[in-house]
Amino acid sequence: MKKKLLAILLTTAMVCSLTACGGDSAGSTADTGSNTAADTNAAAPADTNAAAPADNAADTNAAAPADNAGGSGSLTGTLNLGVIGPLTGPAALYGNAVDNGAAIAVEEINALSSDFKIELNSQDDEHDAEKSVNAYNNLKDWGAQAIVGCVTTTPCVAVSSEAYSDRMFMLTPSASATSVTEGKDNMFQLCFSDPNQGSASATYISENNLAEKVAVIYNNSDAYSTGIYQTFQAEADSIGLDVVSVTTFTDDTANDFSVQLTEAQNAEADLIFLPIYYTPASLIMQQAASMNYAPTMFGVDGMDGILSLEGFDTSLAEGVMLLTPFSADAKDDATVSFVSKYQAKAGEIPSQFAADAYDCAYAIYAALSYYADNNGGYNVDGVDYTELCEILISVFSDSNFSVDGITGAGMTWTANGEVNKAPRAVVIENGEYVGL
Amino acid sequence: MKKISKSARSSFINYGIVLIFFLFFQIMLSTGKLSNSLSGQLIPICTYVIMALALNLVVGISGELSLGHAGFMSVGAFSGVVVATALKDVITVSPIRLILAIVIGAVLAAVAGTIIGIPVLRLQGDYLAIVTLAFGEIIKNVLNCLYIGADSKGLHFSMKDGNSLNMETGGTVIINGPQGALGIQKISTFAAAIILVLIVLFIIQNLVNSRAGRAIKAIRDNRIAAESCGLNIMKYKMMAFVLSAAIAGAAGALYALNYSTVVPKKFDFNTSILVLVFVVLGGIGNLRGSMIAAAILTVLPELLRQFQDYRMLVYAIVLILVMIITNNSKAKDLLGRVGAKIFKKSAVQKG
Known part of the structure; x- marks a missing residue:
């Protein structure tokens, strides 16, 4: 009798714990998972007469698209941006670099205008395909509208096929295998392919x-x-x-x-x-x-x-x-400012992964600004991720769209998701990366 | 009702738990109440439940410690993927392809189990554990340098690299060494996973309650006594071990066909230990316990996502606490008393 009771108790406990998670996971991750200083509740009002914040972006920041200067529409709302990467485990250095790099970019973008904000949520995948799909589903529950990730290749292949059938846009900072983008029009790379x-x-x-x-x-x-x-x-x-x-x-x-x-x-x-x-x-x-x-x-x-x-x-x-593609000792303003911010945040010189993630966040921002410019303004609030996916795919595969980032100038993308930029060789001298 | 034996009743309770689990989540799914996070985990949960049942057959019923079960899982996973991908154009009905993949995965894993079992099962205790561990790693390393491709002429195998498969143009590489299988068409479904759990439960429970099952348990309890009664030790040990390997292979095929990619590295020592943890926490020899432990411990890391970087630490602490509580008679008494009090209270309120 006692055993049976225990069995019933355990099953109910199991069922209860499962449903409990279903209910509140979205809320709790939103509270703790975000690394940004952005306040979502203060989401900007859709002010179409705003003095073109995209213009400011182009002037003050090298990462904004070059052809953004003559903007006619403005980008408004709050974008929920998910990051998937190994924050723990053997590949954690990459995941954390990406997390920090993206967070810095988001802080900068949020400071650019009061009309457009990005809310960031980073989830751990332990460099494992199964965990990565879990992390992706978790982000979907949270309400992610686009994903920066995954950081490592194998998880990225698994998640990108989920995202492909869900129609969620993904831009990976560092998953370099061709199998990541192969046959998936929603998947773009910011790094070189293998x-x-x-x-x-x-x-x-x-x-x-x-x-x-x-x-x-x-x-x-x-x-x-x-x-x-x-x-x-x-x-x-x-x-x-x-x-x-x-x-x-x-x-x-x-x-x-x-x-x-x-x-x-x-x-x-x-x-x-x-x-x-x-x-x-x-x-x-x-x-x-x-x-x-x-x-x-x-x-x-x-x-x-x-x-x-x-x-x-x-x-x-x-x-x-x-x-x-990135060397931390480059003397251009964008790199210098990024390196000093990164050092203040993480206490180390940023690696290429951090720079790639920084560019990823800016590339998505630039793509949305580009779309807003060409369509007389765009509000991302409450936009379904499938709709955003089609928009971002069309912009990224547009040959007129290019991004000047810290990992390369004039980055463009092919329709199959690969990036075009020049590789750079660096050598380590006196404990620092020096460009050749 | 009196005629139903205790073991049969216990078996039916197990089927009931699985069916209730299925119905509950199926209803949640169809009404859209289930979070994405959880709905994505239903098939992995079923896979780990099957793995826990398979390992419990070896560890609990047959009393031998195996640390290489992830190896059998990977044999099933990769052979299942090859079958499902190679037959993509021949059999277009995906449930039939899934069944074929699972069956062939199970058969090949059983073959691997037989090959490994013949030398290994002559060992006992710690030695057996270490040798199974080694075999698990061997399987992983062999799969790491295995390349399989398919074209119109059939399957091509190579142990060198993808370029030496000598395929005609248009052929697809199904398994690409350490990159594993890529571009798998996902055909596993929750219903299929539950049916597999039920079949596995049916097989194991009927085996345990049969003449052969009693012989296996007799060997576990006292090898010398069993041998002196004329039981063929090797035969019964092999029976449990090979069956367990086959079930693990079926679980592997189900698992692999739920993801678009699967790599040999996934099925390493850590996965074997993970399954062993399910079995130990659920109770060695206790099928129901290991099922529940597998389900809870698969979901737990996801529930702990709010702890961010500390979640695996919290997970480990939870494991330790469960281990202590279930093995401490005082803690058990306390839980029992609290439970009894609550039960009494509600009884009084009702009365």
Whole structure:
């Protein structure tokens, strides 16, 4: 009898707890999940006679679209913008960088005018497809109208197909695989796609004569790393770059690289291409230094952030080159202001992920302003995400629409969601990223 | 009513719980009362319930500790995806494709279970746990370098890379090594998931209450005594282990076909442990408990989203508290007394 009672009690408890969550999750996330200083209740009145706030944006901020200056309509209302990324777990550095970067952009946009505000809500996905879909559904409950995310590739593939069937617009700051955008017209990338990174790296190495013999160490249990390696190898073969050693590791064996390094050393490689994330890369540098083996290390955007890794001796990263669209030491006003704001907020130099997220928020803002300009004003209050999705798709695939951001000037998008911008190589000197 | 045995009654209560769960959420779904967050979790909940039932068969009924069940889940997941994608044009009715994918996923996982079970089940206790753990990792690493593509000539396999599949133009790569399966057509449904839960419950409960089930439990309780009675230890252990692997494979196929992508990395040691946590918290050998634990613990991290970065910390604390309370006789007494008081009070009010 007692057991049966307990069973009934547990089932009811389960059912109750489930329904309870259904009811109040929207309210509670809105309270705690937002990082912005914006006050939603003070949503601006739809004042069509406002002195074109979009004009101010173009004047004061480099990230606003160039052709926004002659605005005829104004953008009003409050946009609910969701961010999905790994705020905890092994890839948390990227997620938090994106979260902070987007928050800074939103603060700036909210300060531009009293008519248009963005409310930000960041949800954690732990770099896992299942959790990421959960986070996405959570944001839908909250009332998200567009998504900046996901930060990492695998979750992004899962969420983008959900978003595709729901008709929710997504702009990812950093999920670089082609499978993210493939066949989904609602999904746009602000970062380079993997094929671009791999082939651009090979071209850069060969054009600048950085090495005679190249070794590659990549993570064959990781989609990002494998994707870049494959295009790197294909490009290297076609331009005649001599790849003398290709070795792999997996997430489970990412503690010791002496075998891979010895092989590279025996093959007399003078450059090691590392299409991997910064944590294993930092170990490779440490172990190479202890072996007295000092080739040039060449990384891609996953290497970005290595200098803010805790407990890492940054002198080991001296001379490391990486291909990234953003360098924090650039002297233009937009970058300087972003870097100082980011340092005040997070206490570290922003990585490329933070800059990408910053640009993502501005790109969405610019797209909405562009639409408002061409259609005599637009109010985003209470607009269904499906409607907003079609608008944003049409603007982003419009060839006249371009965004000047801190990760590239004149960014445009192709209809299949990939971005066009120039890659930039940076080298680490005296513990800082310096543009080449 | 008196004729129904205690075990049969318990079985029917289990079916009832599953059906009530289904009806409740189906009504909520059709009236639009259910949040997106929860409706997206219904199929994962069912998957983890099935996984917990499968593992409980090994850990609770057969008394062997397996730490590699995510491996069987991934075999089912990837074979299910291959079947569902390859037959996309041949069988256009998606429920039939789903059934086929689940069946083939279960069969291949059973094959993997047999291959692993023959050497492994001769070990006992900690050794068995460690070897199953190792096999789970082996399956994951093999899948990490497995490439499968499909074109008009049929399936192509490679262990090297996607380019060496030698496919004709227009062929699709179904499984792309560490990038996993991409572009899966989602065909899992909540109703199908519930039916699978019911079938699995039916199989396990009938096995446990059968002659074979009693033999399996006898071996768990005292191996030497069971052997001296003439029971074939290996046969019964294999029966439980392979059946459990097959069920895990079916759960894997259901899970994979609910997402548009699935990667081998998902089915690592952590997933095995997660399922083991469901089983241990729900009660080793207690099917109903592990079902309820799986459902609650799957939803719990989502309920804790308001704690933001601290939510997995809170989740861990909740786990520890549950573990302490369910294993502490004093705490149990206290809960029982509080429960009795409330029960009495309401009885008095009613009376």
